[in-house]
Amino acid sequence: MTKAAAKEKKEKKSGSPAAAGPRKLEVKHLTRVEGHGNIIVKLDAKNHVQDCRWEIVEAPRFFEAMVQGRPYEDIHHIVSRICGICSIGHQLCSIQATEDAFGFNASEQTLELRKLALHAENLQSHLLHIGYLVLPDLLGVDSVLPLAQTHREELLNLVACRRVANEFSRLICGRTTHPQRLIPGGMEKIPTRAELQELQSKLEGSLSRMDRIVDLFAALADKWPDFKRPTEYVALVSPSEYALYSGEIGSSSDINRPASLYRQVTNEYCVPQSTAKWAKNTGESYMVGALARFNLNHRLLKPGARQAAQKLGLKAPEHNPYLNTVAQLVECVHSTEDSLEIIAGLLARGLKHETPPTIRVKAGKGVGAVEVPRGILIHSYEYSDEGRIISADCVIPTNQNHGNIQMDMDALKPMLSGLEPEAIELKLSMLVRGYDPCISCSTHLLDVSGTPARKLVKFVRV
Amino acid sequence: MPAKPKVAFFDFAGCEGDQLQVANLEERLLDLASHIDIVRFREIKSIKQDNYDIAFVEGSITRPEDEPRIREIRDRATILVALGACATIGGINCLKNFLSESEYRATVYGQFSRWYSTYAARPLSAVVRVDMDIHGCPVDRDEFARAVKELLLGKIYSPPDYPVCVECKMAGNICRYEQGKLCLGIVTRAGCKACCVSEGSVCWGCRGPAPDANMDAAGQIMDSHGFSWLDAQDHLRLYFGFNSRL
Ligand code: SF4
Ligand code: SF4
Ligand code: SF4
Numbered sequence: 001m002t003k004a005a006a007k008e009k010k011e012k013k014s015g016s017p018a019a020a021g022p023r024k025l026e027v028k029h030l031t032r033v034e035g036h037g038n039i040i041v042k043l044d045a046k047n048h049v050q051d052c053r054w055e056i057v058e059a060p061r062f063f064e065a066m067v068q069g070r071p072y073e074d075i076h077h078i079v080s081r082i083c084g085i086c087s088i089g090h091q092l093c094s095i096q097a098t099e100d101a102f103g104f105n106a107s108e109q110t111l112e113l114r115k116l117a118l119h120a121e122n123l124q125s126h127l128l129h130i131g132y133l134v135l136p137d138l139l140g141v142d143s144v145l146p147l148a149q150t151h152r153e154e155l156l157n158l159v160a161c162r163r164v165a166n167e168f169s170r171l172i173c174g175r176t177t178h179p180q181r182l183i184p185g186g187m188e189k190i191p192t193r194a195e196l197q198e199l200q201s202k203l204e205g206s207l208s209r210m211d212r213i214v215d216l217f218a219a220l221a222d223k224w225p226d227f228k229r230p231t232e233y234v235a236l237v238s239p240s241e242y243a244l245y246s247g248e249i250g251s252s253s254d255i256n257r258p259a260s261l262y263r264q265v266t267n268e269y270c271v272p273q274s275t276a277k278w279a280k281n282t283g284e285s286y287m288v289g290a291l292a293r294f295n296l297n298h299r300l301l302k303p304g305a306r307q308a309a310q311k312l313g314l315k316a317p318e319h320n321p322y323l324n325t326v327a328q329l330v331e332c333v334h335s336t337e338d339s340l341e342i343i344a345g346l347l348a349r350g351l352k353h354e355t356p357p358t359i360r361v362k363a364g365k366g367v368g369a370v371e372v373p374r375g376i377l378i379h380s381y382e383y384s385d386e387g388r389i390i391s392a393d394c395v396i397p398t399n400q401n402h403g404n405i406q407m408d409m410d411a412l413k414p415m416l417s418g419l420e421p422e423a424i425e426l427k428l429s430m431l432v433r434g435y436d437p438c439i440s441c442s443t444h445l446l447d448v449s450g451t452p453a454r455k456l457v458k459f460v461r462v
Numbered sequence: 463m464p465a466k467p468k469v470a471f472f473d474f475a476g477c478e479g480d481q482l483q484v485a486n487l488e489e490r491l492l493d494l495a496s497h498i499d500i501v502r503f504r505e506i507k508s509i510k511q512d513n514y515d516i517a518f519v520e521g522s523i524t525r526p527e528d529e530p531r532i533r534e535i536r537d538r539a540t541i542l543v544a545l546g547a548c549a550t551i552g553g554i555n556c557l558k559n560f561l562s563e564s565e566y567r568a569t570v571y572g573q574f575s576r577w578y579s580t581y582a583a584r585p586l587s588a589v590v591r592v593d594m595d596i597h598g599c600p601v602d603r604d605e606f607a608r609a610v611k612e613l614l615l616g617k618i619y620s621p622p623d624y625p626v627c628v629e630c631k632m633a634g635n636i637c638r639y640e641q642g643k644l645c646l647g648i649v650t651r652a653g654c655k656a657c658c659v660s661e662g663s664v665c666w667g668c669r670g671p672a673p674d675a676n677m678d679a680a681g682q683i684m685d686s687h688g689f690s691w692l693d694a695q696d697h698l699r700l701y702f703g704f705n706s707r708l
Contacts, residue, residue: 084479
């Protein structure tokens with residue numbers, strides 16, 4: 001890919017004039033995704049696709065450099081600003097890495113609350129994606145807003161589910177975006193018994209609402225492009241549960257590895273067409289996200305979620321990347337069911353007020369890995385003995401998917417050839433959108449220098 | 463301003479958390495959408511139009527090629543609103559301004575850093591005229607709704623000019639300094655109802671300095687509670703980094 005892109009750049013420079021035939025189709029700043037990405041397609045006179053390219057043009061933000069030299073107490077606060085939609089996941093992953101570096105184990109209750117936080121975020125984000133970002137494509141409109149007239153009942157049902165998901169996030173984490181309660185060591189504040197009970201009944205209400213969303217999407221099943229491309233699927237796996245908060249890194253074509261060995265899987269590299277890095281493992285690319293999780297962990301879904309999958313016609317292994325959205329819907333049902341179980345457990349045992357224990361700071365390295373809505377997220381930190389970051393590495397789901405998106409596009413080419421440009425554009429946009437890319441977070445560091453003499457950053461006075 | 467103004471959303475370097483807060487208005491967004499004409503909102507809408515009266519802009523300016531884009535937005539809009547800390551005060555992105563550019567480039571992209579363009583992060587107002595600020599990281603949904611309402615009435619919303627402590631006391635919190643923690647509520651602009659303190663945390667300063675913040679007095683408070691300049695600097699650089707000597 002690198003070579004091809006470089007070659008093309010050269011061609012551009014040498015100014016080979018575009019003949020009358022070939023045309024370029026440019027989707028600049030793809031809409032209904034988070035962040036800035038472009039789809040560039042070259043067509044010949046007969047609308048045959050010569051080349052399509054997925055480019056990331058987001059401004060690089062340098063988070064891994066920004067945290068250098070910072071004390072451990074604010075790392076989770078800073079990194080949550082990598083992504084507004086996955087801010088809870090980034091915080092939890094960061095906290096895991098920090099606790100791992102200092103050899104700290106959080107309490108049972110804290111772990112349960114963190115699992116709830118992750119479910120809440122999954123619900124928030126998935127419902128946004130399913131309802132606001134993807135559904136308009138299936139119904140042939142440009143945004144969710146006109147659905148207020150044409151599909152009012154369905155829309156209000158979706159919005160109501162999403163409102164519960166937001167309230168859920170707020171109740172556990174303090175705020176829906178960039179929450180304040182999650183910290184290394186424990187929780188700054190916990191919900192009350194009465195609040196949890198209220199949440200319980202709201203989530204039960206959501207379950208029946210979700211049934212209706214499942215019916216809606218089951219009825220739209222023929223709207224998905226019929227396209228399959230088997231690839232490697234990577235997600236956290238655990239023998240005991242549908243892994244989200246903890247587990248090993250699993251793959252559909254490789255052994256399981258502990259999170260600390262993530263670099264053996266992610267193998268990141270730079271390509272000139274993108275400010276985000278790409279990743280590959282056993283094949284040319286791999287996929288992370290709801291579909292990867294479903295393919296690897298479907299046996300551990302809660303019963304309602306399994307029923308939903310059946311209704312939606314989703315069966316593992318599923319190789320159609322467009323159906324990632326459908327897998328997200330199945331996960332919404334699962335997250336709701338699992339949350340209800342966790343809440344019941346917390347209520348039965350009684351909520352304890354635990355003041356977060358002091359963390360004993362020491363030099364060390366730690367890795368955190370959690371499943372966020374768009375796939376597996378990894379943070380890896382090295383701390384100095386004052387508890388300040390020496391180096392950080394964050395491997396973000398969308399980065400891991402970029403290569404796979406490009407390979408899907410390449411495989412789609414024959415299917416697209418000859419179609420009207422609008423149809424080509426829509427199919428490609430839907431593909432990328434299906435991955436639910438979070439591009440604003442996808443720009444980031446990997447310490448590629450490999451030099452051992454890494455030291456604390458000297459602050460430069462301005 | 464027409465009775466049903468055309469509204470557009472734009473983003474530069476940021477996390478899109480502020481636009482998400484707007485989407486998170488849920489039913490209220492549908493309500494709002496009946497009073498304005500949303501002509502451009504990449505996060506939720508495909509069709510884009512280039513004529514708009516109000517532009518909400520999220521994110522910081524972090525590379526030279528952002529400048530012509532924000533200038534064009536400025537030229538087209540009657541009212542330009544900076545949305546969220548990245549846009550109003552440079553936000554968390556300014557943390558990198560304390561590192562040397564060659565260092566942060568190399569840390570993140572190694573030998574490939576020449577492929578990517580970047581310079582010190584700055585707020586929108588460092589490049590173009592801004593008519594209205596909605597502060598916060600992220601913005602507060604209620605405040606956003608209120609600001610839009612005022613715009614519809616032909617007014618410019620002006621955020622509170624007193625510090626977060628005022629709201630913190632109204633919320634009935636125990637002061638974090640009493641608990642041995644460093645809190646920036648004493649110098650930060652209010653408007654969030656001290657939500658972080660109320661949720662158990664401290665104020666990190668995301669709404670930027672209050673217009674008449676007395677930094678010397680703040681220093682004395684931190685000093686008398688045993689905090690060092692390094693502790694203070696750690697906090698101040700999170701959001702007060704642009705244009706202040708920290
Ligand atoms: S101000 Fe905060 S919430 Fe808004 S874009 Fe910047 S980092 Fe995200
Ligand atoms: S906790 Fe912070 S915001 Fe509240 S009164 Fe104390 S210093 Fe002010
Ligand atoms: S309490 Fe401080 S950090 Fe929190 S929202 Fe308010 S101004 Fe921002």
